[in-house]
Amino acid sequence: MSKLEVAVGRWSYWRLPSPQERRDFMLLREVVTDNTIEEKEWARRFFKMLRDAGTTLYIAQDSKSGIIVGMGIVHTWCVPSCGEKSFIDDIAVHPDYRRKGLGNQIQKKLEEQAQKD
Numbered sequence: 001m002s003k004l005e006v007a008v009g010r011w012s013y014w015r016l017p018s019p020q021e022r023r024d025f026m027l028l029r030e031v032v033t034d035n036t037i038e039e040k041e042w043a044r045r046f047f048k049m050l051r052d053a054g055t056t057l058y059i060a061q062d063s064k065s066g067i068i069v070g071m072g073i074v075h076t077w078c079v080p081s082c083g084e085k086s087f088i089d090d091i092a093v094h095p096d097y098r099r100k101g102l103g104n105q106i107q108k109k110l111e112e113q114a115q116k117d
Contacts, residue, residue, distance in 0.1 A: 024068030028092050049073075058109045060093070060102055069097040072106035074113050086114035 022043075029042045037045075049055055054077045060070035070093040076086040088110045093103050 020066070021068060025071075027094060028068065028071055056110075056113050058106055058113070060097075060106055062097075069094045070102050070106055072110045074110045076114065088114065 025046065026039060026043065029037070029039065029046070050057055052075075054075055056074050056076070058072045058074075059068050061067065062069050070091075072091040073089040074086055075089055076084055078084050088107070091103055091106050091110070093106070
C-alpha cells in the first residue's frame with residue numbers, strides 16, 4: 001500500500017461546493033451521524049452551519065484522488081464577560097482512512113485555529 005498523502009486545509013464557506021465535494025460530504029454524513037439524520041436534512045443543516053461567520057471547517061482530501069476523507073469543525077464566538085471562546089464540534093474520518101493519524105492532523109489544525117481566534 002502506498003503512503004497516505006492527505007492535505008488538511010481550511011474550507012472557504014464563501015464558495016459553493018462542487019458536485020464531487022457535495023458527494024464527499026454526504027459520505028462523511030454517514031460517519032458523523034451513523035445515518036440517523038435523513039440526507040437532505042443533514043445537508044441543509046450542515047451548509048447552513050458553514051455560513052455562520054464563527055464556524056471554521058477544515059477538510060482532509062486524499063492528495064491523489066481529491067476525495068474529501070475527513071473533516072473537523074471549530075466554532076468561535078464572543079462572550080462579553082470574558083472574550084472569545086472556541087470549541088471543537090466534530091472530527092470525522094472516513095473508515096477507510098482511519099488509524100493513520102488523520103484525525104490527529106485535523107485536531108491539530110482545529111486547535112491552532114481556536115488559539116488564533
